[in-house]
Amino acid sequence: MTEQKVALEIRDRSLTKLAGNSYGRKLFSEQVDGKIDLDQPFTIEFPEQIDYLASSFIQGFFGKIYTEIGREGMEKNFDIIAPKIDNPKKVILDRLMLM
Structure with a gap:
């Protein structure tokens, strides 16, 4: 099995913060789904x-993944690389718990 890795492309290089449920859903459907x-x-x-x-953004982008495989599936199968965010996987899972 080859490694499954998606490197997101954000066209606007000046963008440092991602927000918005609809933007998250759009990015997910265009680049990951x-x-x-x-x-x-x-x-x-x-x-x-x-x-x-x-x-x-987290709820929009990761919502479908969370709905399909749940927290357990995400803890087991999901990893994230975000060099400037401390413990990004925990941040994402914590925010998804609020959905």
């Missing part, structure tokens, strides 16, 4: 400049 098997380990890589993910 259908490209990975959620039942296998996968990694999502955010661009170097991103230093903050708002709850609204």
